[in-house]
Amino acid sequence: MAIFTNDNKQLDGSSSTSGGATIIANGTRIKGEINIECRLHIDGDFEGTITSKDTVMIGRSGIVKGAINTNALVVAGKFIGDSVSNFLELKTHGRIEGTITTNELVVERKGVFIGESKVRDGKGSREMSVKEIIKDTDSKKKD
Template identity: 45%
Template sequence: MAAGVAIKGTIRIEGHLHIDGSVEGDVYSNSSVTIGKSGIFTGKLHSKIVSVSGKFNGECHSDSIAVKSTGVATGKLLSNDLVIDKGGVFNGQSSALADAIVTDIKMEVAKQESKKAKAS
């Protein structure tokens, strides 16, 4: 996706996505997503491999996340392999992917139990 291009919405892609423009929304890739130096991403990102050289703001679920020396990642990163290069910036929360899934399930169970209790 070239610099100057802006997309708002949901992207589902089988293969690599390279963002040099702006994306706001949800991205699902079964391969890799690269946010280039001029790229800006805001939203939820699900991919096997993520590389951030530009700006990321949101929630990322990935097997491997790399914040490169020019990258800025803000938000929640869920991965079992997180690398922040010298000069790279990360502001937010990080969790191991499996731990995050267990936490999400526990929170959902607690919500359901709370709804049941209110209904009775």
């Protein structure tokens, strides 16, 4: 079986009382839409839309093409598309191509990001581009 849910283990193997994890295994190819409330770990290929209230992890062998809207996105494999998240971490050798909108961005050494990054303001209602943030920072320095 290529897709499964583990209700009592987190992706790191420790026990969890808050839901479980759904894993799309290496060698699995899926097209479509995923709406999920627990953690999602992708080691296979997925094309489509993912909406998650928890964490989406794209493993080293994982490839995702499409749109992701999640609380936290961790990319160790390859992601092509647009994402909106509160937290995004691009791991070593991970690759993102597209537009990301996040409150917090962490890029590890040798992570590759090609595209556009937008940051939500503190209220979460308005997105600011990196150019707007630099302009805003420069104007505050002059004051």
